[in-house]
Amino acid sequence: MIDQGLAAQLEALLGDRFTCSPGVCTEHGRDISHLDPHSPDAVVFPLSTEEVQAVVKACAAHGTPIVPYGVGTSLEGNIHALRGGVCIDLSRMDKILKVNQNDLDVVVEPGVTRLQLNEYLRDTGLFFPIDPGANATIGGMASTRASGTNAVRYGTMKDNVLSLEVVTPSGEVIRTARRARKSSAGYDLTRLYVGSEGTLGIITEVTLRLYGMPEKIASAVCPFDDIGNAIQSVMETIQLGVPIARIEFLDTQTIRAVNHVSKLDLPESPHLFLEFHGTEQGVDEQVALVSEIFAGNGAGAFQWAEKPEDRTKLWQARHDAALSIPAYATNTRQWWTDICVPISRLADCIAETHADIAESGLYAPMLGHVGDGNFHLAICQREGEPEDVERAKTLNDRLVRRALAAGGTCTGEHGVGRGKMAYLEEELGGSVDVMRSIKQALDPGNIMNPDKIFHFQG
Amino acid sequence: MIDQGLAAQLEALLGDRFTCSPGVCTEHGRDISHLDPHSPDAVVFPLSTEEVQAVVKACAAHGTPIVPYGVGTSLEGNIHALRGGVCIDLSRMDKILKVNQNDLDVVVEPGVTRLQLNEYLRDTGLFFPIDPGANATIGGMASTRASGTNAVRYGTMKDNVLSLEVVTPSGEVIRTARRARKSSAGYDLTRLYVGSEGTLGIITEVTLRLYGMPEKIASAVCPFDDIGNAIQSVMETIQLGVPIARIEFLDTQTIRAVNHVSKLDLPESPHLFLEFHGTEQGVDEQVALVSEIFAGNGAGAFQWAEKPEDRTKLWQARHDAALSIPAYATNTRQWWTDICVPISRLADCIAETHADIAESGLYAPMLGHVGDGNFHLAICQREGEPEDVERAKTLNDRLVRRALAAGGTCTGEHGVGRGKMAYLEEELGGSVDVMRSIKQALDPGNIMNPDKIFHFQG
Structure with a gap:
């Protein structure tokens, strides 16, 4: 519950764009992470910087926590209102x-x-x-x-x-x-x-x-018999400096889910999905070079597309992956992991992770932005199987520690949120104290999205 | 003068890699800016992180200012020891x-x-x-x-x-x-x-x-009759997304200096110096596109080079410019300006600046990294002409204000140092208070290179 005075102030300011409706609050306490939701006590929908400013000033005066919110697609509980307070939904500031x-x-x-x-x-x-x-x-x-x-x-x-x-x-x-x-x-x-x-x-x-917009865009999909060969192809492509626009990896488990849900018939094996941007000649040249690298690593037959609708179709498996996995693994909840390692360590890291997955007994399809050394598992935890939660925890833990040991990071792109706080300390040590000092300097009252990234009491 | 106890401590730590020699201190109080030098009281030459750490701890305990130093090539007094203290010369940590x-x-x-x-x-x-x-x-x-x-x-x-x-x-x-x-x-x-x-x-x-290293590198030099046409060519090249590696502008005054000092015979007119990196085909394609853009803007005849030694020769005027200007404008001291604007505003900004230079009566050759919207004047202040200092100040002031009005910055790449502190406040307003809060949080004793970037008392 927020302070009555604050509620009155926000209502005077925003009218019906201030609400304490339990439904709206519940909705704003949820993201798409594996973590339990936490609802704010109120939600505001400002339309301007001035309104945001007024809300912040009002909350600051009351020492009330503020959580900024877009559309709730964060993956580490980044928008969970752990101490309640006011959620600032910025989705109506959409000009x-x-x-x-x-x-x-x-x-x-x-x-x-x-x-x-x-x-x-x-x-x-x-x-x-x-x-x-x-x-x-x-x-x-x-x-x-x-x-x-x-x-x-x-x-x-x-x-x-x-x-x-x-x-x-x-x-x-x-x-x-x-x-x-x-x-x-x-x-x-x-x-x-x-x-x-x-x-x-x-x-x-x-x-x-x-x-x-590039003059030419070409997309390709290519199966491999062996993950090692797929990742070796990625490493060589990056190391040669090919200005590839996208190079995405889907493992066999992911392909299986997408085939099933999207009614595709890709060979059930590891795949790379590629996209090339450039001039006509430039793309042709990149394609020739990548084809050669891939052939040298035992790649299967490429499928190619250039027209927008064909490219979309070709890439459908990749585009659908995030939704196909939960649709395939029915009655499961996904825990999306997010490590990123120096590219020279990627092949080992993926191989060891696959061994861990096998050992865990969990269904945990893998996909990733492998050109950056970044990949995700969608660890599927079955409903009514509480042991899956522990297994997922162990799997993620081993994955993160492996990434750190390889000079990598616990989070390539999802942020720390609630989920990676302990790992951040392991990853960056004393740097986290510097972050804490900055937080103390800029938000001494600890009202801005408290209990995220690192522990801080204000 | 630093505290005797601190001096003894640093000497015990570093032996003859600690010095209070006036010559060494004087040398370490100078950069290549237009601002008056300020010497530290002592200079240390650490060889390791541990030694730096020990020096910092000792200085922190005495509240003695520390100025880090590389080779003294800063352009805004960034290494001036305004409060004396200890200069940490890091040039021997060169592994x-x-x-x-x-x-x-x-x-x-x-x-x-x-x-x-x-x-x-x-x-x-x-x-x-x-x-x-x-x-x-x-x-x-x-x-x-x-x-x-x-x-x-x-x-x-x-x-x-x-x-x-x-x-x-x-x-x-x-x-x-x-x-x-x-x-x-x-x-x-x-x-x-x-x-x-x-x-x-x-x-x-x-x-x-x-x-x-790119498979192919090609360099070119191209004269223009008119600055506007040269800059229009730059804008179109950038707007078309040509992945050009270098696109440098030298105005007529700069060319004149280089011709004189380096015994070159470039036409005395504005020039663009270009470099292309890529595959054989990619470079050819970039060159064809840029040639077309330039021809459409009335460019003169290109000179081309591909072999390393030929490229170096072709680019000699650009490489020699910074040293040619003082050698040509004998008995002057250079004030290097450093604004950067959104590229759409570059042509106007350069034209108005040239009008200002003409009005100032100063010799102030212009050169710049125009692909980024960044250019420099080397304002030459004559010895024994104190009015030149005021004129240079006015010229720089008008230049910076014009850049700020165009959505640009007072410093593209030289930093704020001492020279741009007032402008930083104009450029970023309340953001400078945030910077100050961070400084307060991380260096409350204000020992680290004090009186740089913004005013702060600690």
Whole structure:
């Protein structure tokens, strides 16, 4: 329950865009993680930076926790309201404010989703490449330093946010950078807020880099008899500097799920899904080089597509994977893991992980953005099998420790949220104390999304 | 003068790698900026992280300021010891610790210079692209978020530092990230320290991204009758997404200086210097496209080169520019400006700046990394003409204000140092208060390179 005075203040400010409805609160306490939901006590739906600012000031005055929320597609409980408080749902701040066509950038409100943005951009010849699986909001993607299938070519949110407008925990509005492509103007606050998961302030505007649509896009799907050969092909492609746009891995278990659910008939074996962006000649050249690398590693027959509808069809298995797995493994709950390792360690890491999966007895299909060294398991925990939870925990634990031992990270793109807090300390040691000091400096009252990333009492 | 006890402690620790010699101190109080030098009271030459840590702990205990120093090539007084104290010269920590060939990364000590690194890498087929004009150290380049001529293709230090080891103001050693290509593991401390100019700690190790040497490199030089046409060509090249590796502008005044000093005979007109990296076919394609763009904007005849020695010769004017200007404008002192604007505003910005230069009566040749929207003036202030200082100040002031009005930044790559502190407040407003809070949190005693980036009393 939030303070009556605060409730009255928020209601006066926002009218029916303030609610304590249990249904709305329950909905806003859930993401798509394996962790138990935690509902806020109230939800607000601001329409402007000024409204966000007023809400933050009101909550700050009452010491009431604030959790920013986009569309609830986080995977580590990042939006769980562990101490209750007010959820700021930013999904109605969904205006695309300005496309600067000649500068290849766009200014958006945080509630704009990635699909909405690309739909809007369609006639401009520009696009925004970052694509986490879900149709997440740009604000949420910035907050978790999201990436997706195109990151191997276009980078992550870290590389594609030019500037942010942020409401600080004390209710000030700041802008972290100008629109220039590069700058040495002081501490890089843009990159500090990107990935800070709402613990340092609320993002109310985002300026993003855009890219020209490539002249040619070609997609391919290629089966392998052996995972080692598939990953060796990925490593050689990256090491040779091929500017591949996407290189995605689906293991046999994932293919099986997709075949079943999407009525496909891919060979039940490990696959790589590829996409090439460039000029006509450039794509042809990349394709020739990759075909040679793959042939040298015993790849099966490629399937190719160039027309948009054919590409979509060819990639259907990849696009459908996240939904196919739960549909195939009925009555299970997914725990999505998210490690990322230096690419030279990827093959070993995947092989050892498959051995762990076999030993665990769990159904845990694997897929990943292997060009970055990043892969996920969807560990399926059966309902009514409490042992699966423990098994999943052990499997994830071994996976993370293996990644850390290989010089990798416990989270490639999902963020720390609640789920990876203990691992963060293992991964970065004393750096977490520095993070804590920054949190203490910027949010001494600990009102911004408390109990996320690291333990902090304020 | 530093405290006697501290001096004794540092001498016991480092022997003759601690000095209060006036000559050495004077040398370490100078960079290549237009600002008056300020010497430290002592200089230390550590050889290891442990020694840096011991020095920091000793200085912290005495509240003595610390200024990290590479090779003194900063351009905004970034290494001036405004409050005296101890200069930590890191140039002897110059070991290349590990090349991870298969992961395309390298771990270096901070005193490694960029030329040293590329020399070392020569036989590996890999290279590190960031190239500020001077042969700066990697630690210094990270500290100022440096870039250079290749940034249009390869990004800046922000994009190419994977991880840092840092000695914090309290003498803890932290590592900001693992070696994975991407991560969402908490606050991006790597990017916080990159560009923090030694105000938050001392960088003692840097992990950098490397790139495969391109199969083909082609260089070109092209004169224009008109600056507007030259910049229009740059804008179209960038807007079309040509992955050009370098696109550098030299105005007529710069060409004149280089012709005179380097005995060249380039036409005395604005020039673009270009470099293309890629496969054989890819470079040919880029060249064809750029040639077409340039022809459409009335470009003069291209000169081309592909062999390394020919490329070096062709680019000589660009490489020699920074030294040719002072050699040509004898008895002057250079004030290097450093604005960066959104590329759509670049042509106007350059035209208006040239009008300002004409009005100022100063010799101020212009050159720049125009593909990023970044350009420099070398404002030449004549000895014995005190009015030139005021004129230069006015010229720089108008330039920065114009950049800010265009959505740009007061510093594209040199950092804020002492010289841009007032402008930083204009550029980022309340964000500077956030920076100050971070400084307060991490360096409450204000011992780390005080009086840089922003005013702060500690």
